[in-house]
Amino acid sequence: MNFADITKILSFKKSRKAITPIIAIILLLMMTVAAAGAAFFWLTRIQGQLQGGTESYQGRVFEGMASDIVIVDADYSTSSENLTIYFHNIGNRRIPINKESISSSALTTTWILRDADSIVVCATDWSGSPTTQATCSSGCGTSNSVYIEVGQMKAVTLTTAGTTCDISSQGSGKEFNFVVDFSGKTTSGGSFIS
Structure with a gap:
């Protein structure tokens, strides 16, 4: 190069x-x-x-x-086999006790009842239909859209005789616990002695 x-x-x-x-x-x-x-x-x-x-x-x-219900008291009558539960709405919106609309065919409030050993006695709604379920005999009303209003205390009586929730055969002086579900809006629990 x-x-x-x-x-x-x-x-x-x-x-x-x-x-x-x-x-x-x-x-x-x-x-x-x-x-x-x-x-x-x-x-x-x-x-x-x-x-x-x-x-x-x-x-x-x-x-x-906002949806808060407390159980103030629960009394069981051995003679009538009814359980009366006293609810108090301390939240800031009303809570339905039964079906919220005419199209609903059954009460939407359900409960689970357990004995002192936490064994489930029954888990039903309060419609009384079929007849093996506990029936809401007072406090739930006969029409649709019955509510526990804000600040209101309401007594609800359940008839347990002859249902799956019948505890009469378990004797008196026994402790029972329960949880109530109000249409999925809120839940509350309590106990009583038979």
């Missing part, structure tokens, strides 16, 4: 156009802005999903707090 060839090669390399530093900086800035924008939209989507889950959870918690 001679000197002329070497100068041609060197001049060829010099004539090639390269990216100037200003264009390189502009390209880097554009890529950085694009990456930051993509990260921003990704993070806001994740934050929105997390916030939506939190708001949903808070809604359920506040609804549960």
Whole structure:
């Protein structure tokens, strides 16, 4: 290779156009802005999903707090085999005792009765239908949409004689526990001695 060839090669390399530093900086800035924008939209989507889950959870918690029934007392009469439960609505919305609409075919309030050993005696609604279920003989009303209003105390009497909830054969002086579910709006529990 001679000197002329070497100068041609060197001049060829010099004539090639390269990216100037200003264009390189502009390209880097554009890529950085694009990456930051993509990260921003990704993070806001994740934050929105997390916030939506939190708001949903808070809604359920506040609804549960708003729906609160306490059982003030529960008395069992061995002679009539009736259980009278005294409810007090301390929440801030009314709670249904029976079916909430005409289209509903049965009382929606249900209960689970357990003996002192936590063995389930019965788990029924209060409709009395079929006849093997406890019957709400007073306090539930005969029409649809009977409620325990905010701040109201209400006595509900259940007839247990001849049903799966009949505890007369277990003798007197026995402790029983129960949980009442008011149409899925709230629950409350208590105990009584037969």
